[in-house]
Amino acid sequence: MLSQIDRKKIKSKFTSIYRxxxxxxxxxxxxxxxxxxxxxxxxxxxKKKKIISEKTSVIICYGDSVYSNRYKNLIRGFTNFxxxxxxxxxxxxxxxxxxxxxxxxxxxxxxxxxxxxxLGDWSDIKKFSKKNDVxxxxxxxxxxARGLWFKNFLREKKPGKDYFLKINSKFDISKVVRPRDHKLxxxxxxxxxxxxLWRTFSPDQIDLNFKNPAVLLRFIKIMINLINHxxxxxxxxxxxxxxxxxGTKCINLRQTHQIxxxxxxxxxxxxxQIIIVTETNLPEKENLSYFGNRDEANWIYNFSLPPLxxxxxxxxxxxxxxxxxxxxxNTKKGNSYLNFIASHDGIGIRPTEGIFSKKLLNNFLLRxxxxxxxxxxxxxxxxxxxxxxxNITVFDALKKSNSDLNGKFAFDRYISAHSxxxxxxxxxxxxxxxxxxxxxxxxKFVITGNNRDINRYRWSEKNLISYLQNKKSKxxxxxxxxxxxxxxxxxxxxxxxxxxxxxxxxxxxIFAFKRTSTDKKQTxxxxxxxxxxxxxxxxxxxxxxxxxxxxxKTKIKKNDPFKLEPFExxxxxxx
Numbered sequence: 001m002l003s004q005i006d007r008k009k010i011k012s013k014f015t016s017i018y019r020x021x022x023x024x025x026x027x028x029x030x031x032x033x034x035x036x037x038x039x040x041x042x043x044x045x046x047k048k049k050k051i052i053s054e055k056t057s058v059i060i061c062y063g064d065s066v067y068s069n070r071y072k073n074l075i076r077g078f079t080n081f082x083x084x085x086x087x088x089x090x091x092x093x094x095x096x097x098x099x100x101x102x103x104x105x106x107x108x109x110x111x112x113x114x115x116x117x118x119l120g121d122w123s124d125i126k127k128f129s130k131k132n133d134v135x136x137x138x139x140x141x142x143x144x145a146r147g148l149w150f151k152n153f154l155r156e157k158k159p160g161k162d163y164f165l166k167i168n169s170k171f172d173i174s175k176v177v178r179p180r181d182h183k184l185x186x187x188x189x190x191x192x193x194x195x196x197l198w199r200t201f202s203p204d205q206i207d208l209n210f211k212n213p214a215v216l217l218r219f220i221k222i223m224i225n226l227i228n229h230x231x232x233x234x235x236x237x238x239x240x241x242x243x244x245x246x247g248t249k250c251i252n253l254r255q256t257h258q259i260x261x262x263x264x265x266x267x268x269x270x271x272x273q274i275i276i277v278t279e280t281n282l283p284e285k286e287n288l289s290y291f292g293n294r295d296e297a298n299w300i301y302n303f304s305l306p307p308l309x310x311x312x313x314x315x316x317x318x319x320x321x322x323x324x325x326x327x328x329x330n331t332k333k334g335n336s337y338l339n340f341i342a343s344h345d346g347i348g349i350r351p352t353e354g355i356f357s358k359k360l361l362n363n364f365l366l367r368x369x370x371x372x373x374x375x376x377x378x379x380x381x382x383x384x385x386x387x388x389x390x391n392i393t394v395f396d397a398l399k400k401s402n403s404d405l406n407g408k409f410a411f412d413r414y415i416s417a418h419s420x421x422x423x424x425x426x427x428x429x430x431x432x433x434x435x436x437x438x439x440x441x442x443x444k445f446v447i448t449g450n451n452r453d454i455n456r457y458r459w460s461e462k463n464l465i466s467y468l469q470n471k472k473s474k475x476x477x478x479x480x481x482x483x484x485x486x487x488x489x490x491x492x493x494x495x496x497x498x499x500x501x502x503x504x505x506x507x508x509x510i511f512a513f514k515r516t517s518t519d520k521k522q523t524x525x526x527x528x529x530x531x532x533x534x535x536x537x538x539x540x541x542x543x544x545x546x547x548x549x550x551x552x553k554t555k556i557k558k559n560d561p562f563k564l565e566p567f568e569x570x571x572x573x574x575x
Contacts, residue, residue, distance in 0.1 A: 030214075041228075059086055063095055063098045073120040094135035099116060163218075252286055287304070300338065314364070502516070
């Protein structure tokens with residue numbers, strides 16, 4: 001039973017979202033509905049507390065990232081592969097949207113209460129969650145134009161009635177920040193009025209109307225439904241665009257932050273520990289704002305890391321990484337960065353705003369283009385276009401550089417990128433295809449014309465297992481190298497997500513930082529040569545007795561510079 005203080009917190013937060021836009025009677029109605037949802041849920045048995053530690057690592061995949069003719073149910077097929085090859089290294093799986101969908105590889109959801117029949121059913125998710133943590137998407141900003149809600153919206157039936165955002169010609173969109181370059185508004189002539197529908201991401205993804213509290217209540221119900229089926233980590237997709245007001249940027253608005261805070265408050269009163277993750281592909285300051293005052297997201301994606309890391313390795317210069325690392329705030333208990341290099345999307349370019357100059361960015365994009373990148377654009381002031389993301393696998397992104405036109409160091413760059421990401425403060429998340437050094441899926445791109453499909457390759461289990469059984473295959477070499485790093489990381493208390501990270505400067509050719517465990521017993525010095533030349537850094541004499549966790553043969557002589565091979569990483573531990 002919630003205390004009077006707990007009830008006040010929920011009601012206060014709900015009221016702060018809608019203020020005078022709904023009546024006192026309606027406020028009380030929705031408040032009581034939320035209370036009833038929490039009360040009903042808590043009548044069930046408690047679940048063990050979630051433990052986030054150095055052992056926490058995430059694998060990102062689709063339900064059909066690997067398929068087998070032996071399994072018509074694709075989630076069970078993935079589970080079989082996971083149990084064979086992944087569960088020793090990853091305790092958390094982020095299943096990308098598994099709902100029935102009309103486009104965008106699952107992100108145009110037709111029905112949030114169902115699972116795509118090709119993939120399986122709710123019992124598969126529930127069963128998988130008994131031994132592993134499951135992370136899933138709440139696709140909260142929009143819904144499919146071919147889904148149940150939109151069909152009901154057009155018929156003025158529930159659920160769906162008044163669920164979608166309609167605006168008239170007086171709504172000022174001149175300042176709206178866009179993540180895409182298609183036409184934002186769709187003119188409609190229904191309900192005896194000429195109005196417009198809002199489409200942030202595509203013509204098939206219609207934005208929901210969170211000014212209607214029934215939509216917010218619906219997503220609280222969706223979250224609880226997912227918890228009932230074993231999901232305990234929630235990725236709030238495209239959350240920054242949730243609330244729209246005339247004459248504003250329609251991004252990062254106060255009400256959006258308040259809605260996340262409401263989700264966080266509700267989550268603390270459920271008898272299952274859950275984690276809220278905000279997906280905000282934005283400039284650094286805006287992205288960091290989603291921690292709030294430790295009362296919004298538990299985790300935020302470390303969006304600046306991928307472009308900065310890839311740039312540093314391609315141009316053999318740690319200067320921008322160093323400056324960023326020096327300024328990036330340490331997280332506090334209960335919060336964490338979710339570190340990644342690759343995802344089902346591309347390499348976000350917006351996080352480089354304020355970090356890269358125009359010339360630097362153009363050189364970066366040119367190099368990526370030479371390596372095979374496609375580009376997705378966004379509109380500026382409804383006229384100009386700017387690159388929003390580079391669509392390319394990390395393997396191809398790092399394949400060649402201006403200093404290495406033949407790709408001699410492609411493998412070394414790739415493993416260096418992952419070693420930095422895994423050791424950095426936060427929780428590491430590795431995209432399924434990255435684990436095997438997968439190249440651009442040009443065949444699928446030719447068929448669909450969707451830039452993002454470049455990085456959404458689906459594996460035949462038979463073929464993948466065959467590659468992994470061949471010790472000399474590219475796939476096995478990448479798999480063994482990355483899982484080895486994950487394995488080492490899982491045994492070091494200094495790699496706890498909240499272990500302190502401190503800045504160390506060893507010049508513009510080396511990227512270095514120090515991690516110190518929360519009990520201050522273990523310290524690990526992480527340093528990577530970002531160049532194709534041997535470097536000879538000099539360290540304080542105290543490090544000469546420290547051991548290299550990646551290669552125990554390393555010997556650091558007292559007072560002498562030591563040898564760091566091209567793109568080599570060392571994790572030097574005091575214990």
